[in-house]
Amino acid sequence: MKPVPGDRWRGVAERSWRPAALLAACLVIWHLITVTGLVEAYLVPSPGKTFDLLVDKWSYLWGHTWVTTYETILGFVIAGVLGVLMAVAMVYSRTIESTAYPILLFAQVIPKIAVAPLFVVWLGFGFEPKVIVAVLMAFFPVVISTVTGLKSVDTEMLELAATMGGGPVKTFVKIRFPAALPHLFAGLKVAVTLAVTGAVVGEFVGSNEGLGYVILQANGNMDTPMLFAGLIVISVVGILLFLLLDLAEQLMLPWHSSRRGAAVTTLLAKGGT
Amino acid sequence: MSSGVIATSAVAIDDVSVRFQSKRAETTAIERVSLDVAPGEFVSIVGPSGCGKSTLLKLVSGLLQPSSGSVTLLGEQVRGPRHDIGFVFQRAALLEWRSARRNILLQAEMRGMSSVEAGRRADELIEMTGLSGFENALPHELSGGMQQRVALCRALLHEPRVLLMDEPFGALDALTREQMNVELHRVWRETGTTVLLVTHSIAESVYLANRVIVLTRRPAVVKEVIDVDLPSERDYSATMARPEFAAVTAHIRELLGAATGHD
Structure with a gap:
């Protein structure tokens, strides 16, 4: 049964009022803390002041936001493609799996912030080191989720495919890969938020543009309103990219989303916290 | 004989x-x-x-x-x-993103059967097993019996002996x-x-x-x-x-x- 559009939007409203109320409550508490003088204004700016700054310095912030978003998306896409290829190789070859796993784990465990300076040394102050850090951050969840997804296919389904005689390529295209998509999307959603972090970390280490640079500058100048504004914009970028993927998942996997229940709004609540 | x-x-x-x-x-x-x-x-x-x-x-x-x-x-x-051969398991083993009809046609796609022939045959089997009206339903919308009918049709599509x-x-x-x-x-x-x-x-x-x-x-x-x-x-x-x-x-x-x- 297809829901009537009107019902659907009423459903969205019903589900989103709670997170909206919580967000409003947080803003009120933040405001109260600053007006009562509980915390010095130079340590925590009021929401009003931060908002004013967001509006006043919008063109400045917009340029840097674009830089960070570009690095994030590029890193995410590279990590997505490489991650899926890696996962496929690992699922189809025991040798590759056992060979690559330790290195994969090593690459994941090593603190990215510690190796980021190295990329700056190697590649300079351009966007490349930021993209590489973003790739490193986002790669692991994509691989793990895709491997899990590809392995989640029923043995019976694969046996059935063997009796149908389609060969490994058809079996992959028609059965294995589509079956892995829900897992893959879960991994991609984690990956995209990590890619944002990766890009910002890359910018911290050495750059003259991007939101990481904005925050570092603001920090150096004790400009807390700008610092807060930068943080808010970074969060918004992450949340928007996340929701974009969620939307893509709903459009591509309606069979899955319909059973998962309310998607975007539930996740909006998650992303906002 | x-x-x-x-x-x-x-x-x-x-x-x-x-x-x-x-x-x-x-x-x-x-x-x-x-x-x-x-x-x-x-x-x-x-x-x-x-x-x-x-x-x-x-x-x-x-x-x-x-x-x-x-x-x-x-x-x-x-x-x-x-x-x-055709094989039917205890679990229907259907692809949950495919409609009943497209699950049946998986057999044809995997084998590279002509799609016209396969479509005609699928409709025949859908009719024979009482699946008419459920061709476009997804597996999770079907009862266990209906799912097993789909699995049976899929197993019979290529007319196995x-x-x-x-x-x-x-x-x-x-x-x-x-x-x-x-x-x-x-x-x-x-x-x-x-x-x-x-x-x-x-x-x-x-x-x-x-x-x-x-x-x-x-x-x-x-x-x-x-x-x-x-x-x-x-x-x-x-x-x-x-x-x-x-x-x-x-x-x-x-x-x-x-x-x-x-x-």
């Missing part, structure tokens, strides 16, 4: 044993089983749980190789997965199961396919089959082969009420009781 050519068996299992090697010990699942199934015949296989009934079907389909002995399917020895069924109705409620039995009987009569059915239900095994193979518990050997002497067209309740039916089921129950007890 009147052509004078000697009909070869559709399935010939010849002195087959299957042994599994585990860490500590070697288990024998099947011990020197021989079985011939004539073309167009419906054979049920019953036996205690875990006795290796399903293993037999995997041998016939080539998904598993025997440790000794040989399996011949349609005159050709089985050496790897065979494509000239041998249909292998591994407890296909085991997960259904009693009433749905009876309905499915009636429908499978009709489909079998209409298609003339050779069927090998593994089941836990004695009534089902007798109602559907020409012959019932009773296996012992592990290692499985053929305990007895029972010819079911019932008319080839079988009305469900009338068949159940026949004294021959009662006699045969009682006999099988006795055999199974003996098989599950101590040696």
Whole structure:
């Protein structure tokens, strides 16, 4: 049964009022803390002041936001493609799996912030080191989720495919890969938020543009309103990219989303916290 | 038969044993089983749980190789997965992103069958199994019985001469199961396919089959082969009420009781 559009939007409203109320409550508490003088204004700016700054310095912030978003998306896409290829190789070859796993784990465990300076040394102050850090951050969840997804296919389904005689390529295209998509999307959603972090970390280490640079500058100048504004914009970028993927998942996997229940709004609540 | 050519068996299992090697010990699942199934015949296989009934079907389909002995399917020895069969499992194993009709057509896509021919055949089977009106439903929108009908259609799409069924109705409620039995009987009569059915239900095994193979518990050997002497067209309740039916089921129950007890 297809829901009537009107019902659907009423459903969205019903589900989103709670997170909206919580967000409003947080803003009120933040405001109260600053007006009562509980915390010095130079340590925590009021929401009003931060908002004013967001509006006043919008063109400045917009340029840097674009830089960070570009690095994030590029890193995410590279990590997505490489991650899926890696996962496929690992699922189809025991040798590759056992060979690559330790290195994969090593690459994941090593603190990215510690190796980021190295990329700056190697590649300079351009966007490349930021993209590489973003790739490193986002790669692991994509691989793990895709491997899990590809392995989640029923043995019976694969046996059935063997009796149908389609060969490994058809079996992959028609059965294995589509079956892995829900897992893959879960991994991609984690990956995209990590890619944002990766890009910002890359910018911290050495750059003259991007939101990481904005925050570092603001920090150096004790400009807390700008610092807060930068943080808010970074969060918004992450949340928007996340929701974009969620939307893509709903459009591509309606069979899955319909059973998962309310998607975007539930996740909006998650992303906002 | 009147052509004078000697009909070869559709399935010939010849002195087959299957042994599994585990860490500590070697288990024998099947011990020197021989079985011939004539073309167009419906054979049920019953036996205690875990006795290796399903293993037999995997041998016939080539998904598993025997440790000794040989399996011949349609005159050709089985050496790897065979494509000239249809397989139905206990779980429908449907692709949840595909509609009922597209799940059935998976068979054609995997085989590279012409889509016009496959579509026509799919519609025929949908009609025959009472799936009309549910062609576009996704698997999770279908009941267990409906899902199993889809699996059956998928297994029959390429008109296989041998249909292998591994407890296909085991997960259904009693009433749905009876309905499915009636429908499978009709489909079998209409298609003339050779069927090998593994089941836990004695009534089902007798109602559907020409012959019932009773296996012992592990290692499985053929305990007895029972010819079911019932008319080839079988009305469900009338068949159940026949004294021959009662006699045969009682006999099988006795055999199974003996098989599950101590040696």
